[in-house]
Amino acid sequence: MATHDLTPRIAPNLDRHLVFPLLEFLQERQLYPDEQILKAKIELLNKTNMVDYAMDIHKSLYRTEDVPQGSFFFYTWWGLWLVVCDLLRFLADMVERRAEVVARLKALEEAAAPLVSFLQNPNAVQELRADKQYNLQMLNDRYQIGTDQIEALYQYAKFQFECGNYSGAADYLYQYRALCTNSERSLSALWGKLAAEILMQNWDIAFEELNRLKEIIDSKSYASPLNQVQSRIWLMHWSLFIFFNHDNGRTHIIDLFNQDKYLNAIQTNAPHLLRYLATALIVNKRRRTQFKDFIKVIQQEQYAFKDPITEFLACVYVNYDFDGAQKKMRECEEVILNDPFLGKRVEEGSFSTVPLRDEFLENARLFIFETYCRIHQRIDMGYIYTF
């Protein structure tokens, strides 16, 4: 079941907050024991400031834990004792942290207060112009808002994000970008904005942000090529959320991933992304031209990454093994259903479907049939049924 799960490989390239949707999905699919997932969630949350959420999860984790019954009297008590201890310790921790977090939030809020109040005043905001220097000057002169406050705004937004208040974070980051002069900071603000938009599921805005970020990454000169590759890989991972939810995402994903630079990044550091590119290519009927090159890539990367979807392509276009291809196709179905990005469900009335799976299967059959016909003079109709 879980053999083709890519979450462990994808997660390191995502923001912590972005991992939650993946874990939610996994929980729903029940690929892993509930407990394991909950623990993973807590671990994630420990590093964020979403204290309340962490407490909820923790409670649910220990509520689900079965207390052994019957003759293991001693163990029962011991086990219970441990659980209680753990829970108490955790709660104490959390309460403490909560206090801390709230205090910190207060402090940051205060620091950023002048700017925030300025921004909330629509009349004042209208005074801003496109010229950054002018804005800074104006803020400084008229509202006594200097770089410190602007910096505080960034910190405040970041903290908001860490606490799970994405919409607030997104707003503040947008404002911040308008005022910020430091390009590094601006870049990280953009990343933050992208994450926030993704988490709020504003796909259109997220897509815009994505393109903006991509431009910056491509044009910026990095200290080492490695950093650039890493940024690209992050970008691609984050973009998965958008592409498989956005209406036109499947074309865009090909556009992005199939660019030389990005394909290279995939090949060097993240071959598992080939799955998504392969799926997108299969589903997209108009992209046949790029297909041949992609097959070669798959062939090369066979040693680094293999999953039923790429194997399916190899079967059809490299080995011409049609029986194998059909077998793989069935496996692919499984994989798609269990993939957080590919297996998105759409509720239609009383039953839910996975639109991507249906499209994939249709196209895959088409591929097999096409190739099969190309090399056959005569085909038994009975055999075609089996496709």
Next chain:
Amino acid sequence: MSSRFWTAQGDSDTEEEESDYEDGVERGGAAGESAPHAGSRYLQTNASDSDDSDGQKRVVRSAKDKRFEEMSATVDQMKNAMKINDWVSLQESFDKINKQLEKVMRVTESDKVPTLYIKALVMLEDFLSQALANKDAKKKMSSSNAKALNSMKQKLKKNNKQYEDLINKYREHPESEEEGDEDEEMEEDEDSGSEFEEDPSKIAMRSDSEEDEEDEEDREDSAAEVGGGWEKKMSKKDKLMDKQFMKDPSEITWDTVNKKFKEIVAVRGRKGTGRIEQVEQLTFLTRVAKTPAQKLEILFSVVSAQFDVNPSLSGHMPINVWKKCVQNMLVILDILVQHSNILVDDVVEPEENETQKGADYKGTIRVWGNLVAFLERVDVEFFKSLQCIDPHTREYVERLRDEPLFLVLAQNVQDYLERVGDFKAAAKVALRRVELIYYKPQEVYDAMKNLAEQTEDTENGESEAGEEPRVEESRGPPAFVVTPEVVPRKPTFPENSRTLMDILVSLIYNHGDERTKARAMLCDIYHHAILDEFSTARDLLLMSHLQDNVQHMDISTQILFNRAMAQLGLCAFRVGLIAEGHGCLSELYSGGRVKELLAQGVSQSRYHEKTPEQERIERRRQMPYHMHINLELLEGVHLICAMLLEVPNMAANTHDAKRKVISKTFRRLLEVSERQTFTGPPENVRDHVMAATRALSKGDFQKAFDVIKSLDFWKLLRNREDVLEMLRAKIKEEALRTYLFTYSSSYNTLSLDQLTKMFDLSETLTHSIISKMMVMEELHASWDQPTRCIVFHDVEHTRLQALSFQLTDKLSILAENNERAYEAKIGGGGLDLPLRRRDGQDYAGAAAVGGKWQDNFSFSQGRQGSSGVRTGYGAGGRPFGPGSSAGTFSRDRGGQSRGTGGYSGGYQSTRSAVRGSQMDTSTRMVSLNRGVRA
């Protein structure tokens, strides 16, 4: 000639003394008696102990008498010479008497110059002044005589200065001195020891200065005499040193040692200096060094002196010296580890008295030295010794056993450097270790590990025995620097050679310089290839862009590159990647100079003779035998790969065989073997592969496989069965393809079952192979699914048609050429310009994308694409352009440095071959290459 005898005795004296000394017997002032003692050994073989003292005296007397007799004889000679005013012989006698004086002094063990000598000096002085005063006589002298007189004048002046007071004393009352002389000497014999103890350093000082002067005199003498003089003095020096330092250690000061040390170092490298003696002297000095820093300083010189023992470039350092050298290095490390405030440095010249600071000094002490250079030198010597020793002897194996010894040293040096924070140097050391390990498969590595663990006990015992005298337990003087063994003497190896490589290599990648990194990378590739990790090795090779710039590197790195490529090829073959394997190996074989390229023996070239110098240089590059890659295996694998690719290829293009050649080497061999009227049973590797080729081209896979299986190098492979199984499968597949290519025109239909039976292949595999051929349009046929048959479409061209196709191709090229020539004549830039611009754009695009290699590649590709028909010579000309120009460039370089040409020339062909093959066949490699661009 008597002097020689005495010298010999003097030598044995020192030996005797040393051994006594090492025994640690408390001998008090007996040192002075050691000379007579040595003598008595021969005279008193059956004398009882009680006689001992008596006998000793007698012998001493006789020896002394003899010396004095000699001396007085010389004085007589001088007198005679004076009478006839013969300054030449006088000069000779003077030299002689000086030498005799030395010996007398040694025999009598006294610091007092005999009166006889003084008397002679006075006499000489008087005569000289007399002669100088007499101007007329001087004018009458022959030129040689006058010259001798002049030099005598100077010599005497210099010589007499040191005896000035004695001479004056003698002049005052000549008689009394003479009388007391005898008695005094008698006394001296009795208690010479006690007298010595009073002032040992003074003697040393005096004798030193005396020597210095003699030194200069000697230099004035003829060269022949210099040699003899030196040897004698050496032994004397030894003796004096021993004496001087054997005494109460508290009296040896830092200054004494330092002075002596400076003195020994000063003569280093001079003509006639006994190298081994120098090592011994310095080794002795390390024992008496006063401070750790001084000991360190001296040890550094010991090591460099040991490096000097073998002066020639081609020979290697004697093995026992090498071992001692390693031990010394370990002691150096001991000191360094123990006293962390001592810094070793070769940039700043340390202050004069830096080493005077004692062990308790807290600040940093700088000592001149370069650990890494020493270590590298030790490694080089080890390597050279392996090059020189005949690999088929026991000696070679014995020598190989010393490897752990070096490894432990390197490990310790690296640890130390890392602790000090000098990662750059540590990376260099790590590279040395890597280079000892990279070619070892796991089995060999395990063997080495076991060896290191086993010999640990014996080795320890040995080293202890060697070390103890150094530590001076018996005497236990607090003044001497005792160095406990701090650093481990036993190498620690991780379980797996890969782990070790990973640790070392990652250190190098982080801190090494360009060359170190490149070499480490190559070793890494080689090692991965040995472990059958082809994809990792290939990725490393491509990502490092080593193919690009290897021809700018030094030759030994180029050789390493060749070795790595060869191993990569073998690895690809083992894991069943035939095309990749061929790609790696064909480059090596294209020039027919494999041996030279791999540095595994000198290949004779028919066309140009090498100068002896070139040959010598080449010999110096050779790999030691145990690092060789088996050439038969290599050749076999190359030819088999070529066969598997080329046979179906030839079958597919029967009409124009020349058009698509995969392996030129193979084609040539095939032609040669086809030209033979009778083919005998296969003898060598080539014959075997050719026989297999003949079978394969008929589709007879069984025979082809049998022939190849009978080659005996398969036993060299670890997973022999698997490889042969793979090979069998490949041969079957290619046989099927060849069969279909060759005989498809003879069939209308062919059933799948028939084919699977014929070629013993599984149904799915057969189906997939044939389907692939159909899709690629290599085979004009299609499946008939219900009957499971192949139906052939008769689209085969007749020979006439095929030839006319060729003709049209050629005509179109001709037309194109014509057009261009026409344009050039008219000066029609109109058509030219856009073309060029397009090229430029391609080029710019490529340049923006990535490295040099891809540039070249996509450039040529772009050209080909942009001008469809031009490919004909576009492709032909393009790879040649840079290749040949670079070739001449490197040949120029070769001319300068003599003998580089061979290697770099090989490189050029290699490179263009790679490029060619990558363009043609394996787009795989190139497009993977793209993976690294970003």
